[in-house]
Amino acid sequence: MELALKNVTKSFDGFTALNGISLDIRPGELIALLGPSGSGKTTLLRLIAGLDFLSSGQILFGDEDASAKSVQERNVGFVFQHYALFRHMTVLENIGFGLKIRPARTRPPKSEIRRRALELLELVQLSGLENRYPSQLSGGQRQRVALARALCIEPRVLLLDEPFGALDAQVRRELRRWLREIHDATGHTSIFVTHDQEEALELADRVVVMSQGRIEQVGTADEVYDTPNSPFVYSFIGDSNSLPVRVDNGQIWLQDRTIGLTDPTAPNGPATLFFRPHDIELVEGCGGCLAGTVVTSRRVAGTKHVELEIGGAQHRIEVELPIEHPAATKSRLAFRPKRWKVFSAQEQPVYHTSPAPVPAQSVLLQRAAV
Amino acid sequence: MKRVAFRQPSVIPGFRLTFSFTIFYLFIIVLIPIAGLYFRTFDLDWNSFVSIVTGPRFIAALRLSFVTSAVAALFNVVIGLLIAWVLVRYEFPGRKVMDAIIDLPFALPTAVAGIALTAIYAPNGIIGSLFDPFGIRIAYTSLGIWIALVFIGLPFVVRSVQPVLQDFNREIEEAAATLGARRIQTITRVMLPTLLPSILTGFAMAFARAVGEYGSVIFIAGNIPRQTEILPLLIVFRLEEFNYPAAAAIAAVMLTVSFLILLAINLIQVWSQRRFGLV
Ligand SMILES: Nc1ncnc2c1ncn2[C@@H]1O[C@H](COP(=O)(O)OP(=O)(O)O)[C@@H](O)[C@H]1O
Ligand SMILES: [Mg+2]
Numbered sequence: 176m177e178l179a180l181k182n183v184t185k186s187f188d189g190f191t192a193l194n195g196i197s198l199d200i201r202p203g204e205l206i207a208l209l210g211p212s213g214s215g216k217t218t219l220l221r222l223i224a225g226l227d228f229l230s231s232g233q234i235l236f237g238d239e240d241a242s243a244k245s246v247q248e249r250n251v252g253f254v255f256q257h258y259a260l261f262r263h264m265t266v267l268e269n270i271g272f273g274l275k276i277r278p279a280r281t282r283p284p285k286s287e288i289r290r291r292a293l294e295l296l297e298l299v300q301l302s303g304l305e306n307r308y309p310s311q312l313s314g315g316q317r318q319r320v321a322l323a324r325a326l327c328i329e330p331r332v333l334l335l336d337e338p339f340g341a342l343d344a345q346v347r348r349e350l351r352r353w354l355r356e357i358h359d360a361t362g363h364t365s366i367f368v369t370h371d372q373e374e375a376l377e378l379a380d381r382v383v384v385m386s387q388g389r390i391e392q393v394g395t396a397d398e399v400y401d402t403p404n405s406p407f408v409y410s411f412i413g414d415s416n417s418l419p420v421r422v423d424n425g426q427i428w429l430q431d432r433t434i435g436l437t438d439p440t441a442p443n444g445p446a447t448l449f450f451r452p453h454d455i456e457l458v459e460g461c462g463g464c465l466a467g468t469v470v471t472s473r474r475v476a477g478t479k480h481v482e483l484e485i486g487g488a489q490h491r492i493e494v495e496l497p498i499e500h501p502a503a504t505k506s507r508l509a510f511r512p513k514r515w516k517v518f519s520a521q522e523q524p525v526y527h528t529s530p531a532p533v534p535a536q537s538v539l540l541q542r543a544a545v
Numbered sequence: 546m547k548r549v550a551f552r553q554p555s556v557i558p559g560f561r562l563t564f565s566f567t568i569f570y571l572f573i574i575v576l577i578p579i580a581g582l583y584f585r586t587f588d589l590d591w592n593s594f595v596s597i598v599t600g601p602r603f604i605a606a607l608r609l610s611f612v613t614s615a616v617a618a619l620f621n622v623v624i625g626l627l628i629a630w631v632l633v634r635y636e637f638p639g640r641k642v643m644d645a646i647i648d649l650p651f652a653l654p655t656a657v658a659g660i661a662l663t664a665i666y667a668p669n670g671i672i673g674s675l676f677d678p679f680g681i682r683i684a685y686t687s688l689g690i691w692i693a694l695v696f697i698g699l700p701f702v703v704r705s706v707q708p709v710l711q712d713f714n715r716e717i718e719e720a721a722a723t724l725g726a727r728r729i730q731t732i733t734r735v736m737l738p739t740l741l742p743s744i745l746t747g748f749a750m751a752f753a754r755a756v757g758e759y760g761s762v763i764f765i766a767g768n769i770p771r772q773t774e775i776l777p778l779l780i781v782f783r784l785e786e787f788n789y790p791a792a793a794a795i796a797a798v799m800l801t802v803s804f805l806i807l808l809a810i811n812l813i814q815v816w817s818q819r820r821f822g823l824v
Contacts, residue, residue, distance in 0.1 A: 224723055225723075226719050226722070226723070246719075246722045246723055247722060247725050247726070247727060249723075250725070251723055252723065253719070253720065253723040255716045255719075255720060257714075257716065259714065259716040259717045259719070259720040260717075260720075261717065261720075261721075261735055261739075262739065263738040263739055263741075263817075272721070272724055272726075272734075273724035273725055273726075276724070276725060276726050276727075276730050276734065277725065321720075324720075324724065325723070325724075328724055328725060
């Protein structure tokens with residue numbers, strides 16, 4: 176099913192948690208909402224599910240306005256971070272719950288509910304555990320049950336709020352791959368929330384980067400990683416360096432030197448230069464380049480991470496070099512970013528660079544109390 | 546040879562000490578007096594014991610005590626759940642005060658409660674006079690006894706359910722709603738089963754308290770033999786006649802029945818807790 180958000184806004188007692196969110200989601204797409212804590216991801220998901228109500232805007236399921244419908248009528252599958260299983264029911268009863276409570280008119284016969292629940296149990300690879308209670312399952316298994324339960328009602332859209340957030344790294348990675356497989360097998364339009372960029376980039380068809388109640392960028396993993404459209408996205412996704420520079424007729428200056436980069440479209444004035452540690456090339460001699468003094472160098476897996484001081488100890492950046500590069504401390508290194516971007520200072524509304532707000536304490540507690 | 550594992554190995558010391566103390570204490574405070582009670586009944590020969598515990602007055606009192614207590618405890622379960630719900634789920638002015646009022650029946654001397662209830666529910670009392678014209682008598686009937694037992698039992702249910710309800714995870718209700726459950730289905734199929742162990746605890750305590758209650762009941766009961774005479778009162782009568790063996794015999798039967806009922810409730814609880822586990 177197609178899903179459209181039109182200018183969705185949500186305020187809590189004067190605090191704007193979501194501010195004009197518009198997004199079209201194609202049928203069968205797997206979308207990741209990625210953003211720092213407090214950026215409004217959960218709020219958006221809850222609005223789509225009907226667990227909270229819009230302050231303004233519209234949510235369309237297909238061409239039907241869902242905004243006015245109750246959560247029961249919307250028929251969405253929701254998977255919570257902390258599973259929210261019914262602990263007095265067996266795994267099988269949990270999965271079949273959504274069908275069992277239907278009014279007699281639309282309720283499938285008992286045997287059919289059982290068959291369907293068993294089928295889903297097989298899909299989530301838990302066959303044989305149907306008579307266990309949730310307390311007898313591991314975290315990863317519980318989340319699989321929660322997903323099967325959500326799928327059992329044939330939801331029009333599947334919503335997952337940090338589904339792997341409570342699991343350890345190993346299980347997370349495993350379930351991540353598995354979720355993708357399930358998605359491809361069932362073809363539900365799905366939105367999942369995460370603050371883990373690796374998860375979002377690996378799993379999703381498109382990533383929606385959010386910050387402070389707004390959408391910063393929407394795109395495939397490649398798009399948001401390779402061509403971030405704002406300083407926020409540049410620094411939030413992947414590693415990046417930033418340097419305060421000045422643009423003068425397309426020439427980019429760091430303090431009193433040009434650094435050999437030009438951007439004819441950039442407006443004159445102060446700006447910030449962004450580039451990734453691995454997107455650089457070393458140069459011999461420096462006529463228009465960046466040069467710095469090595470402060471430290473660490474080996475991280477297959478590369479060497481070298482920290483440099485640039486422009487007289489004022490700015491620290493990090494670059495990645497091949498492992499065999501000597502990069503001795505105090506030695507000088509000259510390089511040029513291969514892929515980079517300048518964001519002019521005027522272009523940057525404050526919300527791009529200020530740190531994310533700390534969520535209200537009470538809300539944190541409420542969410543954490545599980 | 547296989548040793549029975551009495552306890553899980555634990556880093557916290559003192560198991561032996563605390564365990565022995567608990568057993569010792571239970572013996573001194575609970576078991577020995579009760580055993581004495583049972584021994585005392587052996588002063589009676591079998592025939593007189595049987596005639597006491599099958600006499601019509603005894604049977605009527607036994608039935609009155611247990612049936613009224615059970616009905617009152619059941620009623621308290623319903624109302625107590627409602628009150629606990631309101632206290633936990635709604636913010637309203639005076640909530641803290643209302644919360645404190647719940648405990649009053651604990652604190653009030655039971656005789657005071659009895660006299661107050663009698664004054665209110667007597668045919669010329671504030672509430673009693675409303676019902677009197679319709680020929681409904683409250684004080685001096687089993688209805689009056691029931692009201693007294695409801696009064697003293699209420700805090701037990703509220704206090705056992707309230708903390709569990711407080712901890713109830715909102716997300717579970719929301720999960721039920723996304724699966725299509727209407728509010729009432731969420732309550733009956735998801736919340737009540739989860740609350741069941743604490744409801745049973747509250748019921749058991751309210752029931753046990755009601756069976757043993759004396760002070761607040763005797764005033765409002767009227768104490769008409771075979772009609773509004775409760776078991777504890779019958780025991781007191783025997784004691785006043787210095788007929789200790791007969792008093793002990795009545796008490797022993799009463800204790801046995803109570804114990805069996807509490808045991809049954811406990812077993813249900815163990816069963817439900819094992820099912821629900823500790824998520
Ligand atoms: N029920 C609520 N009442 C008040 N503020 C809320 C409520 N829910 C969320 N918020 C606020 O909205 C913002 C976004 O929260 P949330 O959607 O939970 O963020 P995320 O899921 O991205 O971490 C936070 O600043 C939070 O404090
Ligand atoms: Mg969240």
